[in-house]
Amino acid sequence: MISTAEILKRAKAAASGTALKAEEKNRALGLMADSLIKHTADILTANGEDMRSARGKISEVMLDRLRLDEKRVLAMADGIRAVAELPDPVGRVLDEIRRENGLLIKKVSVPLGVVAIIYESRPNVTSDAAALCFKSGNVCVLRSGKEAFLSARTVVSALKEGLSAAGINEDYINLVEDTTRQSAAELMTANGYVDLLIPRGGKGLISACVQNATVPCIETGTGICHIYVDKSADIEMAVNIVDNAKTSRPSVCNAAEVCLVHRRIADSFLPELARRLAGRAELRGDSGVCAVIDAVPAGKDDFDTEFLDYIMAVKIVDSEEEAVRHIAEHSTHHSDCIITEDKSAADYFTAAVDSAAVYVNASTRFTDGGEFGLGCEMGISTQKLHARGPMGLCELNTYKYIISGNGQIR
Amino acid sequence: MISTAEILKRAKAAASGTALKAEEKNRALGLMADSLIKHTADILTANGEDMRSARGKISEVMLDRLRLDEKRVLAMADGIRAVAELPDPVGRVLDEIRRENGLLIKKVSVPLGVVAIIYESRPNVTSDAAALCFKSGNVCVLRSGKEAFLSARTVVSALKEGLSAAGINEDYINLVEDTTRQSAAELMTANGYVDLLIPRGGKGLISACVQNATVPCIETGTGICHIYVDKSADIEMAVNIVDNAKTSRPSVCNAAEVCLVHRRIADSFLPELARRLAGRAELRGDSGVCAVIDAVPAGKDDFDTEFLDYIMAVKIVDSEEEAVRHIAEHSTHHSDCIITEDKSAADYFTAAVDSAAVYVNASTRFTDGGEFGLGCEMGISTQKLHARGPMGLCELNTYKYIISGNGQIR
Numbered sequence: 001m002i003s004t005a006e007i008l009k010r011a012k013a014a015a016s017g018t019a020l021k022a023e024e025k026n027r028a029l030g031l032m033a034d035s036l037i038k039h040t041a042d043i044l045t046a047n048g049e050d051m052r053s054a055r056g057k058i059s060e061v062m063l064d065r066l067r068l069d070e071k072r073v074l075a076m077a078d079g080i081r082a083v084a085e086l087p088d089p090v091g092r093v094l095d096e097i098r099r100e101n102g103l104l105i106k107k108v109s110v111p112l113g114v115v116a117i118i119y120e121s122r123p124n125v126t127s128d129a130a131a132l133c134f135k136s137g138n139v140c141v142l143r144s145g146k147e148a149f150l151s152a153r154t155v156v157s158a159l160k161e162g163l164s165a166a167g168i169n170e171d172y173i174n175l176v177e178d179t180t181r182q183s184a185a186e187l188m189t190a191n192g193y194v195d196l197l198i199p200r201g202g203k204g205l206i207s208a209c210v211q212n213a214t215v216p217c218i219e220t221g222t223g224i225c226h227i228y229v230d231k232s233a234d235i236e237m238a239v240n241i242v243d244n245a246k247t248s249r250p251s252v253c254n255a256a257e258v259c260l261v262h263r264r265i266a267d268s269f270l271p272e273l274a275r276r277l278a279g280r281a282e283l284r285g286d287s288g289v290c291a292v293i294d295a296v297p298a299g300k301d302d303f304d305t306e307f308l309d310y311i312m313a314v315k316i317v318d319s320e321e322e323a324v325r326h327i328a329e330h331s332t333h334h335s336d337c338i339i340t341e342d343k344s345a346a347d348y349f350t351a352a353v354d355s356a357a358v359y360v361n362a363s364t365r366f367t368d369g370g371e372f373g374l375g376c377e378m379g380i381s382t383q384k385l386h387a388r389g390p391m392g393l394c395e396l397n398t399y400k401y402i403i404s405g406n407g408q409i410r
Numbered sequence: 411m412i413s414t415a416e417i418l419k420r421a422k423a424a425a426s427g428t429a430l431k432a433e434e435k436n437r438a439l440g441l442m443a444d445s446l447i448k449h450t451a452d453i454l455t456a457n458g459e460d461m462r463s464a465r466g467k468i469s470e471v472m473l474d475r476l477r478l479d480e481k482r483v484l485a486m487a488d489g490i491r492a493v494a495e496l497p498d499p500v501g502r503v504l505d506e507i508r509r510e511n512g513l514l515i516k517k518v519s520v521p522l523g524v525v526a527i528i529y530e531s532r533p534n535v536t537s538d539a540a541a542l543c544f545k546s547g548n549v550c551v552l553r554s555g556k557e558a559f560l561s562a563r564t565v566v567s568a569l570k571e572g573l574s575a576a577g578i579n580e581d582y583i584n585l586v587e588d589t590t591r592q593s594a595a596e597l598m599t600a601n602g603y604v605d606l607l608i609p610r611g612g613k614g615l616i617s618a619c620v621q622n623a624t625v626p627c628i629e630t631g632t633g634i635c636h637i638y639v640d641k642s643a644d645i646e647m648a649v650n651i652v653d654n655a656k657t658s659r660p661s662v663c664n665a666a667e668v669c670l671v672h673r674r675i676a677d678s679f680l681p682e683l684a685r686r687l688a689g690r691a692e693l694r695g696d697s698g699v700c701a702v703i704d705a706v707p708a709g710k711d712d713f714d715t716e717f718l719d720y721i722m723a724v725k726i727v728d729s730e731e732e733a734v735r736h737i738a739e740h741s742t743h744h745s746d747c748i749i750t751e752d753k754s755a756a757d758y759f760t761a762a763v764d765s766a767a768v769y770v771n772a773s774t775r776f777t778d779g780g781e782f783g784l785g786c787e788m789g790i791s792t793q794k795l796h797a798r799g800p801m802g803l804c805e806l807n808t809y810k811y812i813i814s815g816n817g818q819i820r
Binding site for chain 1: 426427428429507509513515520522523601605606620621624626628644647650651653654655658738756758760761762764765766767768769770771772773775776777781782783793794795796798799808809810811812813814815816817818819820
């Protein structure tokens with residue numbers, strides 16, 4: 001086993017060369033995709049072993065996430081090819097300032113350097129994250145969950161073969177071999193080696209990173225998303241949006257968990273909502289809601305829970321202001337929405353709600369790199385530093401200032 | 411004494427309202443400046459007490475930093491007025507995407523929320539930081555060094571009077587009253603209350619924040635800046651720039667500490683440099699340097715020391731590549747410079763050196779918010795996440811996505 005310290009050393013060395021050109025990277029991504037397909041049988045064998053070891057230890061949902069088949073490997077390869085098609089984020093001139101003293105100051109996008117990603121059991125994260133890091137000029141250090149380790153190792157070995165075929169240093173893509181907690185702790189504190197740490201996974205993983213990381217870290221994921229149905233809402237639109245945001249894919253972070261309803265529209269909206277979701281999702285209401293429809297009485301925690309399930313907490317509010325206050329207190333600042341026909345209510349809500357994505361009359365399910373036109377995403381940041389909301393290729397870059405003069409002194 | 415927890419609670423409450431308008435903020439900044447001048451006598455009295463307590467406990471240099479007089483208070487007020495003149499960073503539309511499904515996605519700059527600043531003994535940081543945070547729409551929580559606490563308290567009280575005169579919540583500007591280490595530790599771990607922590611001060615303070623902060627934090631400051639004199643350098647220009655970068659203000663982070671010299675120009679350049687700096691700065695050379703000029707033999711640590719003094723480490727290198735490798739290993743990635751007449755050497759250096767500011771033929775002393783045309787600065791970031799190099803008003807903002815639809819579901 002190669003030690004995590006040694007892997008970090010190699011990653012840092014790989015990151016300290018000059019940046020690869022766009023064509024080199026795109027060609028290598030194509031070869032990586034080819035190599036993945038070529039190694040489908042190896043990958044499926046390794047995945048089979050992972051599945052056998054995991055069975056009985058993790059839930060059926062998790063097992064399904066872990067499982068690969070030929071179609072899924074093909075999709076992973078297609079994902080890599082799609083990343084190759086995206087514009088290169090490196091070398092964009094973000095700003096250019098000519099000073100009176102003749103200095104020309106250019107602010108130029110550059111890779112971050114070494115990006116470490118700690119994730120769980122989805123093998124496709126291995127190829128997605130590797131492709132996004134590589135395209136954005138970064139060296140990645142991947143730390144897969146234990147359950148998916150054999151799959152991840154085979155995938156990384158195929159990707160490295162692709163790099164090698166392109167004549168590029170294989171150390172651009174690295175997989176941590178130690179799958180104990182020790183290696184996660186090492187990544188979190190690898191100051192001087194890791195330029196950015198991204199945890200992708202459940203609440204426990206993310207809060208462990210926030211608590212323990214001394215390297216820069218971006219919090220991703222947790223979404224307690226709200227939909228506020230304003231007094232002036234179009235009821236049919238409101239029912240459609242709440243239905244979609246709750247039930248189209250409840251296990252993801254941009255699914256809605258809480259519906260706030262203005263008192264003046266509650267009598268007409270709530271029965272429609274209850275009818276629509278009957279037998280499809282459980283509504284947990286506060287006392288006001290339970291007076292109007294037949295809902296499960298909500299417990300206090302229901303307004304602070306990411307259900308990731310066919311359950312929605314519903315509450316009546318007396319004003320936009322109360323809705324905004326409730327969201328400020330209970331939201332994870334991921335995605336929150338107002339449904340209204342009143343422009344001034346919409347303007348107030350979008351100004352006052354401090355979340356990564358604030359919606360007017362659309363489903364929170366759109367918070368996604370693809371849906372935002374970024375072409376891809378590395379996760380959804382719920383913090384405010386550096387990147388907020390979907391992180392695409394540009395968010396995996398930093399910048400530097402290049403200052404050209406002809407002898408200027410101060 | 412108000413507890414730090416209570417101050418954080420008030421700060422968070424103040425930050426959760428809707429953003430102030432540009433005119434409101436500028437008017438308030440003017441009243442804050444007026445109030446500072448009106449309270450000059452109180453401020454000088456408090457500062458006199460701070461000076462009396464500190465004498466004998468801190469160095470003369472630190473005492474001078476702590477000392478206020480009428481002129482310095484006037485300069486603090488002028489600083490606030492200058493911030494009022496700058497463009498408002500809040501509400502800039504950074505991107506606007508119209509999707510095929512009709513969704514309009516706007517990426518808009520917004521305040522970070524609560525910004526905490528831990529600093530040391532310069533009382534002008536109190537008013538500077540407060541003004542920059544306020545102008546960028548943030549609520550600040552200031553934690554002054556113990557030596558400057560009475561001065562800081564009087565300054566903050568004057569600033570709050572200005573806010574109050576403008577009809578604005580005084581909780582926009584807060585000073586932590588507990589000056590023990592406990593309050594610094596509380597700020598570092600105030601997750602959910604502090605959106606950004608900026609340490610401004612020495613290496614010890616900054617590394618304590620990096621090690622212990624669980625809230626997002628921006629590393630500022632330490633500068634081991636290099637000047638590489640390439641084989642094709644104009645010798646007169648090189649001597650002028652090295653002299654300026656070393657001696658114009660050696661106590662600041664953008665001063666140069668190390669000079670790397672290409673072997674082929676060493677014989678002609680080094681004697682000129684030695685002549686220019688004779689009696690003004692000490693040169694500590696590696697063996698190659700000491701063979702050419704009469705320099706103090708450099709110890710190993712000299713190439714990893716931020717001298718902040720009239721001392722410079724000097725080393726001969728055999729190539730641009732060796733210069734770049736030395737910088738990669740020893741630089742703090744603040745500001746590094748090449749002096750060359752060769753465009754391809756300049757292009758290689760600016761691409762390969764991974765620092766916040768990379769210079770060609772100009773003094774590293776220009777790394778500064780004012781000199782970069784940002785109008786001001788909150789510090790110089792030496793990390794890559796969020797902000798790199800001088801942080802102006804825009805770097806004290808984050809963004810959110812505002813998505814407008816007419817019923818779109820996914």
